[in-house]
Each structure stands twice: as structure tokens, then as C-alpha cells.
Amino acid sequence: MSLLSDPRFAEALSHLADYLGSHLRVSIAALALGLAVSFPLALLARNRPTLRNLLLGIASVVQTVPGLALLALFYPLLLALAALTLRWFGLSFSAFGFLPAVLALALYSMLPVLRNTITGLNGVDPGLIEAAKGVGMTERQALLMVELPLALPVIMAGIRTAAVWVIGTATLSTPIGQTSLGNYIFAGLQTQNWVLVMFGCVAAAVLALAVDQLLAFIELGLRTRSRARVGSGTAAIALMVGASLLPSLGSSPARYAIGAKTFTEQYVLSALISERLQAAGLSATSRAGLGSSVIYEALKNGDIDTYVDYSGTLWANQFHHREQMPRAALLAALQQDLARDKITLLGELGFENAYALVMPRQKATALGIRTVEDLARRSRDMSIAGDYEFFSRPEWAALRDAYGLAFRTQRQMQPDFMYAAVASGEVDVIAGYTSDGLIAKYDLVVLDDPKHAIPPYDAILLVSPKRAEDHALQDALRPLLGRIDIATMQQANLRASGSDADSSPQAVARWLWSRIAK
Amino acid sequence: MLGPIGRALALPWEGEQRASFEIAKGRMQPTPLISYDRVHKTFAGPAGAVAAVDDVSLDIAEGEFLAIVGSSGSGKTTLLRLANRLIEPDGGSIRIAGEDISCLEPVALRRRIGTVFQNGALFPHMTVAANIGITPRLLGTAPKAVAARVDELLDLVQLDRAAHRNRLPDALSGGQRQRVGVARALAAGPRIVLMDEPFGALDPLTRDTLGSDYRALHAQLGLTTVMITHDITEALLLADRIAVMRSGHLVEAGTPAALAASREPYVAELMTTPRRQAARLAALLPESGAA
Ligand SMILES: Nc1ncnc2c1ncn2[C@@H]1O[C@H](COP(=O)(O)OP(=O)(O)OP(=O)(O)O)[C@@H](O)[C@H]1O
Numbered sequence: 001m002s003l004l005s006d007p008r009f010a011e012a013l014s015h016l017a018d019y020l021g022s023h024l025r026v027s028i029a030a031l032a033l034g035l036a037v038s039f040p041l042a043l044l045a046r047n048r049p050t051l052r053n054l055l056l057g058i059a060s061v062v063q064t065v066p067g068l069a070l071l072a073l074f075y076p077l078l079l080a081l082a083a084l085t086l087r088w089f090g091l092s093f094s095a096f097g098f099l100p101a102v103l104a105l106a107l108y109s110m111l112p113v114l115r116n117t118i119t120g121l122n123g124v125d126p127g128l129i130e131a132a133k134g135v136g137m138t139e140r141q142a143l144l145m146v147e148l149p150l151a152l153p154v155i156m157a158g159i160r161t162a163a164v165w166v167i168g169t170a171t172l173s174t175p176i177g178q179t180s181l182g183n184y185i186f187a188g189l190q191t192q193n194w195v196l197v198m199f200g201c202v203a204a205a206v207l208a209l210a211v212d213q214l215l216a217f218i219e220l221g222l223r224t225r226s227r228a229r230v231g232s233g234t235a236a237i238a239l240m241v242g243a244s245l246l247p248s249l250g251s252s253p254a255r256y257a258i259g260a261k262t263f264t265e266q267y268v269l270s271a272l273i274s275e276r277l278q279a280a281g282l283s284a285t286s287r288a289g290l291g292s293s294v295i296y297e298a299l300k301n302g303d304i305d306t307y308v309d310y311s312g313t314l315w316a317n318q319f320h321h322r323e324q325m326p327r328a329a330l331l332a333a334l335q336q337d338l339a340r341d342k343i344t345l346l347g348e349l350g351f352e353n354a355y356a357l358v359m360p361r362q363k364a365t366a367l368g369i370r371t372v373e374d375l376a377r378r379s380r381d382m383s384i385a386g387d388y389e390f391f392s393r394p395e396w397a398a399l400r401d402a403y404g405l406a407f408r409t410q411r412q413m414q415p416d417f418m419y420a421a422v423a424s425g426e427v428d429v430i431a432g433y434t435s436d437g438l439i440a441k442y443d444l445v446v447l448d449d450p451k452h453a454i455p456p457y458d459a460i461l462l463v464s465p466k467r468a469e470d471h472a473l474q475d476a477l478r479p480l481l482g483r484i485d486i487a488t489m490q491q492a493n494l495r496a497s498g499s500d501a502d503s504s505p506q507a508v509a510r511w512l513w514s515r516i517a518k
Numbered sequence: 519m520l521g522p523i524g525r526a527l528a529l530p531w532e533g534e535q536r537a538s539f540e541i542a543k544g545r546m547q548p549t550p551l552i553s554y555d556r557v558h559k560t561f562a563g564p565a566g567a568v569a570a571v572d573d574v575s576l577d578i579a580e581g582e583f584l585a586i587v588g589s590s591g592s593g594k595t596t597l598l599r600l601a602n603r604l605i606e607p608d609g610g611s612i613r614i615a616g617e618d619i620s621c622l623e624p625v626a627l628r629r630r631i632g633t634v635f636q637n638g639a640l641f642p643h644m645t646v647a648a649n650i651g652i653t654p655r656l657l658g659t660a661p662k663a664v665a666a667r668v669d670e671l672l673d674l675v676q677l678d679r680a681a682h683r684n685r686l687p688d689a690l691s692g693g694q695r696q697r698v699g700v701a702r703a704l705a706a707g708p709r710i711v712l713m714d715e716p717f718g719a720l721d722p723l724t725r726d727t728l729g730s731d732y733r734a735l736h737a738q739l740g741l742t743t744v745m746i747t748h749d750i751t752e753a754l755l756l757a758d759r760i761a762v763m764r765s766g767h768l769v770e771a772g773t774p775a776a777l778a779a780s781r782e783p784y785v786a787e788l789m790t791t792p793r794r795q796a797a798r799l800a801a802l803l804p805e806s807g808a809a
């Protein structure tokens with residue numbers, strides 16, 4: 001099948017204007033801010049060795065922080081800051097999306113600009129600086145007329161490096177709520193849609209290359225003192241920014257933002273919600289690929305309006321309760337916790353997506369393992385794999401302590417690879433999810449938890465404080481409550497993990513609705 | 519005493535000064551144009567303080583061509599840089615046309631003094647014309663007037679206008695670069711020109727031509743020139759007076775004839791080389807004078 005006629009390609013293309021525009025906006029804003037800060041700092045620091053070493057040291061340390069972590073760190077930082085400004089000045093701002101992304105990326109862009117500006121200026125022949133003074137230039141004139149022009153190639157190389165880094169790293173701003181070309185990559189990775197992943201990567205690379213070449217063109221113009229070149233290069237960048245603003249100006253912004261975490265089920269459910277809202281005549285946009293802690297805060301602050309979470313996750317991670325409770329009691333207690341944050345618990349969808357220890361049925365039978373208790377007796381010789389969060393979540397600590405689990409090795413994996421790994425025997429046990437369609441597909445078995453160490457994980461629909469009285473929204477969502485059982489959700493997830501045209505979250509959401517509506 | 523070109527060179531801002539100089543000259547007032555009075559300059563070096571210029575007093579008269587000679591590290595460059603306030607003295611004072619330069623604005627002072635640097639120190643990203651026109655431009659001269667001035671100066675230093683105006687310094691020979699360097703120093707019509715080993719890196723023939731061409735300009739424009747050189751022979755041939763520096767001290771200053779007669783051992787030692795050269799040349803080229 002030709003790539004261009006692949007419906008997934010058309011689907012990817014339909015988001016291009018939005019994703020590319022957002023990506024460009026956040027990148028250019030970050031670069032401009034980074035330049036505006038680091039360029040004067042470099043001028044200030046070049047003749048002050050202590051300050052210079054300090055700045056370069058800090059910038060280098062920042063560079064060693066992985067882009068994803070740096071972006072993720074800015075979210076809680078701004079959140080705390082927003083809480084403070086609210087307390088002190090009665091003013092708050094959104095710590096979600098654009099702002100943390102711009103700040104983190106700007107910080108990321110500083111090292112190459114600082115380093116190259118300082119080295120470039122310090123590399124200018126001292127004899128020429130003396131000559132500049134000798135012919136009667138002031139310090140400022142010497143800087144502008146001699147030092148900067150001579151250091152220009154090195155400085156521009158730094159700016160170009162920064163531009164490429166920022167555009168590349170901006171793909172990682174998706175989890176903190178900034179739409180970018182990373183939306184393709186994150187969604188594609190989660191739903192095993194390689195067309196999307198490729199599309200995102202290629203688009204980001206092409207954008208980086210285009211901006212790099214434009215900057216090279218401007219540099220050439222500066223060097224040859226050609227106003228036409230500098231002007232047209234700058235105009236081209238301004239045009240790109242302008243074009244990136246157009247789509248958001250043209251279409252009225254969607255009224256409702258639907259959040260989704262970083263796994264397949266969430267993509268499907270947010271597509272389902274989106275479809276329901278549209279069917280009710282409400283416009284909706286999706287903020288997918290958000291981190292677990294980001295998404296709740298985003299709802300609390302009204303950056304998103306609704307999303308699906310799981311009771312046990314909120315209970316243990318968000319509200320830090322350690323006590324165990326039966327399903328209904330936990331939901332009731334949780335509702336009170338949520339009410340304190342003014343969040344509406346609209347209701348349960350009808351299925352649970354619990355963490356559970358999972359292993360191949362054959363192996364379990366052969367070893368006589370039915371429960372986690374049985375597993376504990378053999379865990380010393382076994383290996384376990386979990387997703388990136390699992391081993392640092394309270395559920396794992398509870399499970400481990402309740403049963404005395406101690407595995408030979410413990411690995412972290414991309415959730416979608418985990419099931420194949422346990423099925424092939426690469427690991428013995430995985431911490432899977434009960435609603436995952438792959439459990440049935442690979443003939444795996446969920447081990448019982450007789451001590452109820454793992455809390456219940458009912459899928460629940462949450463609505464932001466801002467929409468607490470929004471009946472149109474809530475009425476549109478209510479038909480989903482109590483209608484999705486575990487078998488249906490497993491099937492939906494299995495469909496979504498396929499790699500054909502029917503496996504896009506939108507297609508699966510339509511299928512799911514057809515099942516529910518029956 | 520100004521030739522026709524020299525008169526054309528006088529810029530508006532500078533006419534007054536020249537007039538006052540003519541008056542001063544007319545009254546034969548002996549005020550030196552540049553005057554060092556017990557000047558000290560010490561640098562903090564890695565092995566303790568270095569007295570680069572130590573108690574130097576030296577007067578340079580209007581219209582004089584003074585050469586400064588001395589071995590490497592003797593303080594020649596330091597002495598020159600003090601005159602246009604690229605560095606400040608630790609002690610003593612320097613006067614130009616009677617004014618203590620520590621009371622003058624350094625940038626304005628440097629614009630009034632022409633400086634020729636070793637190897638030219640032309641700005642590599644600027645064309646020959648832009649290099650030459652830089653000081654007038656800094657002084658706010660209109661672009662048209664600057665362009666006309668650049669052409670005059672190219673004539674003056676004997677470079678073809680059309681062929682050189684738009685070249686970049688990298689495309690010039692060493693000799694051409696120094697000619698541009700001289701033109702740049704003269705562009706704003708200074709009365710004083712400071713030169714730090716201007717012709718040091720050139721081959722002997724080019725060096726000789728450039729030296730005598732500059733000497734002619736010096737006379738033609740009524741300049742006061744202070745030129746540093748390593749080469750005592752060059753100093754003897756070009757300068758009216760020679761100042762000999764040794765480890766920060768001014769050993770002696772005088773005309774070539776006075777230096778030739780000096781009893782000072784270091785000066786006598788310096789004079790042995792040109793003497794030997796002269797004797798050798800006289801023996802080798804007996805007919806040259808007669809022919
Ligand atoms: N900026 C400076 N900082 C520290 N020491 C300096 C500085 N400039 C000059 N010196 C020292 O002062 C002394 C005189 O230096 P100067 O450059 O005046 O010598 P010079 O006679 O011009 O030598 P050369 O013939 O090699 O150019 C030297 O010992 C030199 O190391």
C-alpha cells in the first residue's frame with residue numbers, strides 16, 4: 001500500500017497546520033527569549049572571568065538535564081509560582097503548556113549562544129581591538145563595528161545550534177500540555193502507529209533544517225552587508241511565525257479541552273469524549289500525551305475541562321492515602337477529596353484498569369501459580385517488568401510489602417512492549433493493566449490479589465471546577481457512564497494497538513460508541 | 519609650508535588649529551607639540567612589577583620626525599600608547615600643544631591623532647575605502663565627503679583609486695596594506711602621526727620605498743611624526759631626531775650627527791652596525807656617488 005494513500009497519513013496531515021504552527025510558535029518564542037537573555041549576558045561576562053565561568057557552568061549543567069526532564073520540571077515550578085502570585089497579588093497564570101515549554105526551551109538554548117558569543121568575541125585579534133580604539137572608536141563602536149562583525153560567524157553558529165536544539169527538543173513539550181509535532185510522536189508511540197511517529201520526526205527535522213538554512217542566509221547577508229539578504233531572511237522567519245498564528249486566528253478556539261494521559265486507552269477514551277461533545281454540537285480539542293501528575297493539575301486549573309482517571313491512582317498518588325478500602329467506599333471517599341479541589345466526579349465508566357501482575361497462562365499453570373502469594377514463593381528466581389512509573393508508585397510498595405516480593409531483576413519498559421516480552425519469556429512477570437486487550441491476545445493470566453494490596457481502579461470521568469455548572473457538557477458525557485465493561489474496553493484497546501487504518505483512536509472510539517449505543 | 523594637497527587635506531573642524539599653529543609658528547614660540555614630563559608606567563608582570571617606562575622626559579617639536587629605537591621590551595610601544603591614552607601613566611604628565619592630555623576626552627584625542635599599526639591592523643571585514651574613511655565617518659563627516667577624501671588619500675599614498683577602493687585587506691600585498699594603513703591614519707587630517715614599527719614586516723626594498731614616500735608626505739603635510747623602529751639604520755635615514763630607549767629609560771635623544779658623536783656606551787654600541795654597513799657599502803660601491 002502506498003504511504004500517501006494510507007488513511008493514517010491523511011489523518012496525520014489533517015493535524016499538520018495545528019501541530020506545526022504550535023511547534024513553530026513555541027520554538028521561536030523560546031529562541032527569542034533565550035537570545036534576549038543570553039546575548040547581553042555574554043557581552044557582560046566576556047571580560048569577567050568569574051561571571052563567565054559561572055554562567056557557562058550553569059548553562060552546561062542545564063544542558064546535561066535531559067530535555068524531557070527539564071520540561072517536566074518547569075511545570076511544578078510554575079505551578080508553585082502561580083500559587084504564590086495568586087496569594088500575594090491575587091493574580092494567577094497558567095503553568096500549563098506554552099509558558100513552561102518556552103521557559104524550559106529558552107534555558108536549553110542558552111549554552112550554545114553564551115559559549116559561542118564569548119568565544120567568538122574573545123577570539124578577535126587584540127591588535128584589531130587596539131586599532132579600533134586607535135582610530136577613535138568608543139567601546140560601543142568598537143563592539144558594534146569591529147568585534148561583533150568579526151565574531152559573527154562563531155556567534156551565528158551558536159544561534160543555529162540553539163535553533164536546531166530547540167526545535168528538536170520542542171517535540172518533548174507535549175507531555176506538559178504544549179501542542180507540538182511531538183503530539184505525532186507520542187501518540188504514534190503509544191498506539192504503535194509508526195506512520196505518525198515518522199511523520200512527526202520528519203516534520204520536526206524539516207522544520208529545523210529550514211530554520212537553520214534561513215539563519216545561514218541571514219548570516220551571509222550580515223557578512224556581505226547585504227540589506228536585501230538580511231531583510232528577506234528576517235521577513236521569511238516573520239512570515240513563518242505569522243503563518244503559524246493564522247490557523248489559531250482563523251478558527252474560533254475550541255471551547256472544551258479534553259485531556260489524555262500517555263497510553264492507548266486514554267487516547268481512545270479522549271477520542272470518544274471528543275466525538276460525544278461534537279455530536280452534542282460542542283467544539284472540542286484534545287490535549288493528549290499529558291503526564292499523570294500534569295493532567296490532574298491541569299484539570300484543577302481549568303487548562304483542560306475533562307478527562308478519565310482511575311480511582312486508585314488518584315487515591316494513592318494524588319491524595320497520598322495508604323489505607324485500603326473496598327471499591328464503593330473508596331469512590332465515596334475520593335469524591336470528598338475531589339470536592340475539596342472543586343472537581344466534579346461525574347461517575348464511573350464501568351470498567352477497572354488496575355495494575356495487576358500478569359504472566360503467561362501456561363507457565364502459571366505449570367508452576368502452580370494462581371495468586372500473588374504463590375508468586376512470592378518463587379519470585380527470587382524470576383524477573384519482572386513494569387512501565388516507567390510502576391516501580392516508583394505506592395501500589396508497588398504496597399504489593400511488595402504485603403507479599404514479600406523480591407525479584408531477581410526488575411526492568412522498566414514501554415507498556416506496549418511489555419506484553420510481548422512476557423509472552424516470549426524474556427521476562428517472567430509483568431505489571432500489566434487489567435483492561436489491556438493484549439492480555440487476551442497473548443493468552444496471559446492476571447494473578448489474584450487476595451490481600452487487596454492493590455486498590456480498585458475504576459475509570460472515572462472528572463470535570464474541571466470551571467465546568468462544574470456546565471450542564472451541556474455534563475449531559476453530553478453522561479451517556480458514557482456505566483456503559484463500558486471490562487471486556488469491551490479490552491477489545492477496544494486491542495483494536496487500537498493494531499497498526500491498520502481501523503486502529504486510529506478515532507476509529508476505535510466510533511466502534512466503541514457503536515457498542516455502547518446498542 | 520602646506521603644499522596644495524596639504525591645504526586640501528585640512529578638514530573644517532581642524533582649520534582653526536592649523537591657523538593657530540601658523541600663528542604660533544610665526545611667533546617662533548618654542549612650545550613643543552608633544553611633551554613627556556617625568557612619565558612613569560609600571561605593569562604587573564608574572565615576575566613582579568615591570569617598569570615599562572621609567573622617568574622619561576622628552577619634547578617633540580612641531581613638524582619634527584622623531585624615531586624611537588631600542589631593543590625588544592625597552593618600552594617603545596608603551597611610550598607611544600601613553601600619547602593617545604590607550605594606557606594611562608602612573609606618574610608624570612604628557613602635554614600635546616600645551617594641553618595636559620589627562621584633561622582631554624580620550625576618544626576625541628585619538629580621533630585627532632593618526633596611528634599606523636604594525637602590519638597595518640586593517641579591519642579585515644571592511645573594504646579599503648571603509649578602512650581609510652573610518653575616522654572621518656566616526657567624526658560625522660557626510661558619506662559623499664568621506665568618499666572624496668578616500669580618493670584623495672589613495673592618490674596621496676600612490677594606490678590606484680579604482681583598483682583598490684573596494685578590495686578587502688586580505689587581497690592586498692604587505693606593502694599595499696601599509697599604504698592603506700598610512701592613508702587611514704591621515705584621513706582625518708591629523709597634525710600628529712604615531713607609527714609603531716610600520717614597515718617592520720616588509721622586504722627591504724618595499725620598506726625603503728615606503729619609508730621615503732612617507733618621509734615626503736610628512737614634509738608635504740607638515741606632520742609631526744613619532745615612529746618606532748627596531749632598525750637604527752632606518753631611523754638614521756628617515757628621522758630628524760632619534761630617541762634611544764633601554765629598559766624603560768630614555769638613554770639619549772638627538773640628531774643622527776649627535777648620536778654618532780655620543781660617548782654613551784649603549785648608543786655607541788647601537789651605532790656600530792650602521793657604521794660597519796656604511797664602510798662596507800662605501801668599499802663595495804665606490805662608483806655609486808660619482809656615476
Ligand atoms: N599591557 C601590558 N601588561 C603587562 N606588561 C606589559 C604590557 N605592555 C607592555 N608590558 C611590558 O612592558 C615592557 C615594555 O613593553 P613594550 O611593549 O613597551 O616594549 P617595546 O619596546 O615596544 O618592545 P618590542 O620592540 O618587542 O615591541 C615589557 O617588559 C612588556 O612585557
Ligand SMILES: [Mg+2]
Pocket residue numbers: 594595596714
Ligand atoms: Mg613594541
